[in-house]
Structures are given as structure tokens and as C-alpha cells.
Amino acid sequence: MINETVLFILFSTVGVYAYKRGIKKVWLSMILLDLGLIVKFVGSSLCYSEAIGLICAVFVMAALEVSSSTFLVRHQRFYYSMLIPSLLVAMVEYRLGILFVVLCGLIYIFALADYTRTFSYSAYRLVITLGLIILAVSIATYNLFVLGSLSVLTIPYVYSVRRALLLRVVEREYSPQDSAPLDSISEIASQMERVTKSKNIYIYLDGRNFIVRRSKIVEITGDSRAIELTKLVGIFWGHGEESK
Amino acid sequence: MNVALMLYVVSFVFFLYATYIFFRSSVRQLTLFKIVLTLTLVSVIIKFLGIILHDIFLEKLFLAMVLIGVALLLAQLNRLTVTSPSLNMFVFIIVWIGIVEVMVLPESSVDPVYTTSIIRNSALVILTMIEYVLIRKLTDKIEHSKRLVGEIAKGEKATLLLLSAIIMIQVVLHFFFLLSHFNPSLRTLGINLNYLGTFLGSLLMALLAYNLRSSNFFVTMHLGGVAIFVDDHLFGQLGSVDVGLVYAFRSIKHTMIKAISKNALVFSRIIQILGEGIRIHLVGIFDTYERDLEDFASVFMRAVSDRFERDELLIRKLKKPEEFQKLIREDFGKKLLMEELDYAVAKYLRLI
Numbered sequence: 173m174i175n176e177t178v179l180f181i182l183f184s185t186v187g188v189y190a191y192k193r194g195i196k197k198v199w200l201s202m203i204l205l206d207l208g209l210i211v212k213f214v215g216s217s218l219c220y221s222e223a224i225g226l227i228c229a230v231f232v233m234a235a236l237e238v239s240s241s242t243f244l245v246r247h248q249r250f251y252y253s254m255l256i257p258s259l260l261v262a263m264v265e266y267r268l269g270i271l272f273v274v275l276c277g278l279i280y281i282f283a284l285a286d287y288t289r290t291f292s293y294s295a296y297r298l299v300i301t302l303g304l305i306i307l308a309v310s311i312a313t314y315n316l317f318v319l320g321s322l323s324v325l326t327i328p329y330v331y332s333v334r335r336a337l338l339l340r341v342v343e344r345e346y347s348p349q350d351s352a353p354l355d356s357i358s359e360i361a362s363q364m365e366r367v368t369k370s371k372n373i374y375i376y377l378d379g380r381n382f383i384v385r386r387s388k389i390v391e392i393t394g395d396s397r398a399i400e401l402t403k404l405v406g407i408f409w410g411h412g413e414e415s416k
Numbered sequence: 417m418n419v420a421l422m423l424y425v426v427s428f429v430f431f432l433y434a435t436y437i438f439f440r441s442s443v444r445q446l447t448l449f450k451i452v453l454t455l456t457l458v459s460v461i462i463k464f465l466g467i468i469l470h471d472i473f474l475e476k477l478f479l480a481m482v483l484i485g486v487a488l489l490l491a492q493l494n495r496l497t498v499t500s501p502s503l504n505m506f507v508f509i510i511v512w513i514g515i516v517e518v519m520v521l522p523e524s525s526v527d528p529v530y531t532t533s534i535i536r537n538s539a540l541v542i543l544t545m546i547e548y549v550l551i552r553k554l555t556d557k558i559e560h561s562k563r564l565v566g567e568i569a570k571g572e573k574a575t576l577l578l579l580s581a582i583i584m585i586q587v588v589l590h591f592f593f594l595l596s597h598f599n600p601s602l603r604t605l606g607i608n609l610n611y612l613g614t615f616l617g618s619l620l621m622a623l624l625a626y627n628l629r630s631s632n633f634f635v636t637m638h639l640g641g642v643a644i645f646v647d648d649h650l651f652g653q654l655g656s657v658d659v660g661l662v663y664a665f666r667s668i669k670h671t672m673i674k675a676i677s678k679n680a681l682v683f684s685r686i687i688q689i690l691g692e693g694i695r696i697h698l699v700g701i702f703d704t705y706e707r708d709l710e711d712f713a714s715v716f717m718r719a720v721s722d723r724f725e726r727d728e729l730l731i732r733k734l735k736k737p738e739e740f741q742k743l744i745r746e747d748f749g750k751k752l753l754m755e756e757l758d759y760a761v762a763k764y765l766r767l768i
Contacts, residue, residue, distance in 0.1 A: 364675050374677070377668075
């Protein structure tokens with residue numbers, strides 16, 4: 173009872189923290205973990221597998237959070253095509269849950285394989301790897317306390333990765349009063365749009381980077397070039413400085 | 417059994433060779449090959465452990481990993497050819513269904529030596545057929561780049577055709593494995609053919625590695641066209657570059673421009689020769705976006721720029737109308753582009 177209460181508070185704290193930062197998948201995951209605890213607490217031993225199913229779903233979500241920015245899987249529909257069936261299957265067979273964890277681990281590795289030097293991902297990678305191992309062990313041994321440690325590991329994820337991906341992005345929209353070469357950018361973008369049938373164009377002009385997304389011109393700076401290109405072409409390769 | 421053991425040893429040697437080649441390469445476009453190889457080696461170890469320990473779960477894990485490995489190989493070929501996220505999604509959904517089937521298989525249906533199942537084996541038949549199509553696309557792209565830039569594109573057609581043949585045999589093999597699920601009398605033959613399947617898989621990876629060893633196709637096969645203008649006159653051209661794009665880029669005063677969309681990388685550079693009053697404009701297009709291509713475009717632009725900056729004789733000829741016309745008649749611009757492309761490819765391969 174005490175263990176579950178402590179974990180419940182821990183999950184809720186991380187969930188609130190993630191909610192404040194607007195990281196949907198993390199706070200949803202924490203709600204699921206809390207639900208898992210409630211199911212575990214009020215239900216009989218038969219309900220335990222359902223709790224594990226919920227936890228597996230959390231991991232699928234977390235893995236897809238990373239993989240969503242890679243070449244491999246980028247579609248929202250793919251999230252649900254994996255998430256919902258795996259949740260259902262993991263509810264009835266916990267070993268299958270472990271397999272999903274392994275599968276998610278592989279997705280993580282594939283996703284990270286394309287990451288290069290832009291951010292300090294090595295620490296992040298370590299955290300994720302540790303998290304995977306701990307989760308796999310905890311599911312195998314039904315140790316919810318270890319799961320608590322895992323939730324602590326999501327704090328660096330929330331703090332560092334999201335910060336890198338969102339807070340360091342400096343974007344501003346251009347108005348006609350600005351000094352950006354709007355005419356040139358618009359002309360290139362319209363020609364590119366005609367030739368490539370794509371509404372999103374990245375343009376580099378003598379040291380300045382611009383994204384034209386459905387005719388809205390935004391200048392991008394520093395590391396955010398990599399992120400914008402990721403969204404644009406679906407290949408995460410990082411590193412935004414070399415070509416300047 | 418001796419033949420089987422020999423096939424395994426040869427397969428292992430092929431895998432080691434492919435691993436050595438791929439892990440030495442730092443081409444970003446080929447990253448997934450490394451993962452496929454790692455996954456293959458790990459899955460083979462798991463398979464052997466499964467046989468030695470008679471562990472059903474390890475065998476299931478092996479069956480699942482093979483599916484993932486094939487899917488990743490397809491993702492890699494997809495990245496090199498059609499770059500379709502929808503194809504990746506389709507493949508991974510098939511793989512996911514196959515994995516679920518493998519994991520819910522009753523223990524009595526799993527044999528560490530030889531296991532067949534309806535969905536997984538059907539999935540493998542479909543996946544190898546897609547693999548065949550993608551390899552054909554790869555061969556076509558390399559042929560296209562050879563027509564465009566000649567011997568600079570060093571794709572080995574013979575090995576690529578051999579790859580197509582191997583994949584075709586694999587399609588037949590997987591179809592046979594599927595049949596053996598319904599007809600137990602084919603099981604013994606299936607076990608023997610399984611060794612052949614492993615051998616063909618390793619041969620496939622070794623051939624891919626051999627083909628990539630000294631090849632630059634990952635750069636040249638994506639080149640759609642490149643053109644060079646001297647004071648608004650077309651001086652030379654390789655392939656085709658969209659006229660509208662050229663005009664859009666030429667109307668801009670910026671010297672260095674790159675435009676990227678999901679399926680194109682266009683680069684443009686204005687070369688101003690100091691004191692000569694000549695404006696040279698280089699513009700080129702790749703049919704996809706990859707970081708390697710962007711880097712290569714930078715090297716190529718620099719090479720062409722250097723050529724004009726140091727070749728005073730050429731600049732003098734460009735300034736005289738009759739000499740300029742003669743150069744155009746001789747198709748000198750195209751030759752220049754070919755030379756610089758060749759040089760840029762060699763330099764780029766040294767850099768990576």
C-alpha cells in the first residue's frame with residue numbers, strides 16, 4: 173500500500189511536470205501508469221496483467237515519441253496501429269509485453285542510429301538504454317518499485333531532450349518590414365513547389381536559413397535547422413553548421 | 417550435415433566481410449545496413465542458443481528478429497531508391513502482424529531447428545518480393561546515372577543483376593517454406609533449404625558490400641542534372657535542369673543558394689571573377705535529399721568555382737565572343753562539368 177502510494181505520487185508529479193511543458197505523450201504515459209497502479213491496488217491478482225499491459229503501452233508510446241522524427245516511421249496512424257493492439261495483447265500475456273519492450277528498444281536504436289552530433293544525445297541514449305533494461309527486468313519480475321526508478325529516468329528526458337528540441341528553437345515570422353529577402357525566397361519556393369510538389373521548402377541563402385511552409389516564411393537559426401529538416405524530409409541527421 | 421556446416425561457415429565469412437565493409441563506411445545513407453548486419457549476427461547467435469538450450473522463447477525471438485532484419489533491409493533500399501514513408505509503414509505493419517503471430521504460436525508449433533507459420537512466412541514472401549522490386553529500381557537508377565555521367569558512376573551492374581537473381585531465389589525459397597507448413601512431407605527438404613536460405617542471405621549482404629566498396633553510386637545516382645551559365649548563356653549541361661528553377665535562382669543576387677524539399681535538393685552558386693566582369697552561374701538538382709548529397713554539392717560547387725578562378729586562359733576565351741561560341745560548339749562546358757564532377761567525387765570519397 174505504501175509502495176503504491178509513493179509510486180502514485182511520483183508518477184503524478186512527473187505527469188504534472190510534463191503537462192506543464194506540453195509533452196503530451198509523457199503525461200499520458202504517467203496517467204496510464206497511475207491507472208496501472210489503481211488497477212493493481214483495487215483489483216485481484218488477475219488484474220495484474222492488465223496493469224502490465226498499461227505499462228507496456230507506456231513504453232510503446234515513449235519509443236514512438238523518438239521514432240516519430242525518423243525515416244522509419246513517421247505517421248500518426250502507425251502509432252495507433254502499434255499502440256492499441258500491443259496494449260490489448262500485452263494485457264493477456266506478459267511475456268508478449270516483454271517482446272514489445274524489446275521491439276520498442278529496437279525502434280529506439282533505429283531511431284537513434286540516424287542521430288548525429290547536434291545534441292548531446294549520448295547521455296540521452298544511455299538513459300533510454302538503462303530505462304529499457306530496467307523496464308524489461310521489472311516487468312519480468314513484477315517489481316513495481318523498479319518501475320518507479322524508471323519514471324525518475326523520464327525527468328532528464330522531459331528536461332533535456334524536449335528543451336533541446338523545443339526551447340532552443342528560435343523561430344520568428346517575417347513581416348514585410350523585415351530585412352529578409354522575401355521576394356527571392358518566395359520565388360524560389362514557388363518554383364520548388366511547382367517542380368517537387370512539396371509545400372514545405374527549406375532555403376539556404378548566403379548563411380541564412382529559411383523554411384517556407386505553405387507560403388509562410390520563417391527564419392531558422394542554429395540547431396533548429398536540423399529539426400526543421402527532419403520534419404521536412406523525414407531523415408534525422410542533425411548537425412546544422414557544417415554547410416555554412 | 418557436413419554440407420550444412422560448410423554453408424554456415426561460408427555464410428559466417430560472408431557476414432564478417434560485409435560487416436567489415438559496412439562498418440568502415442561513414443556514408444550516412446547506408447546506416448541501416450549496419451543495423452541489419454548487427455541484427456543478423458545477433459539473431460544467428462540467438463538461433464544457435466535456442467537450439468543448444470532447447471529454448472522456445474529464443475527461437476521465437478529469432479523468428480521475430482529475422483522479420484525485423486528484412487524490414488530494415490527494405491527500409492535501407494527504400495531510402496536509396498523510392499524514399500517512400502508509406503512503403504516503410506506498410507512493411508512495418510506486415511512485420512508487426514508477423515511478430516504477433518510468432519509470439520502467440522503454441523510451444524508445440526515451434527521447433528528450434530525449423531519453424532514455419534502461415535502469417536510470418538507469407539510476410540516473408542511479400543517482403544522478399546518488395547525487396548526484388550527495390551533492387552531492380554536500384555539497378556535502374558545506377559544505369560540512369562551511368563548514362564548521365566558515364567564512367568564516373570561506378571555501379572557494378574553484374575553484381576546488381578546477381579543480387580536480383582539471388583532475391584528471386586529467396587522469393588521461391590520462402591514460398592516453398594510456406595508450402596512446407598501445409599505439407600509435412602516437405603519438412604526435411606525445408607530444413608536443408610533453410611541452410612541455403614542463410615547462405616543466400618549472407619551472399620546478398622556480401623555482394624552489396626562488395627558493390628559499395630569502391631562505388632560512389634550513392635552520390636551520382638541521385639543527380640538529376642547540372643548546368644552552367646556564363647553571362648546568361650548556357651555554357652554546358654549534364655542531364656536536365658528545370659528552366660523555371662534556373663530562372664528563379666538566376667534572378668537572385670545571393671551567391672550561394674540551396675533549396676531543399678522532401679524529394680529534391682537544388683544548389684546554385686554565382687561565381688564572380690574579380691576584375692573580369694564575368695558572371696558564372698552553376699545550378700544543379702538531386703532527385704532526393706540526403707545529408708551526403710548536400711555535402712557533395714558543396715564540394716562540387718567549390719571545385720567548379722576553383723576551376724574558373726584559377727584557369728585564366730579559359731576566362732580570357734570566355735570574354736571573346738568568337739572563342740566563346742567555339743567552346744560551346746565543342747561542348748567544352750559539358751566536358752568541364754564532367755571533369756569537375758569526377759574530381760569532386762574522388763575528393764568527396766577521400767573526405768568521408
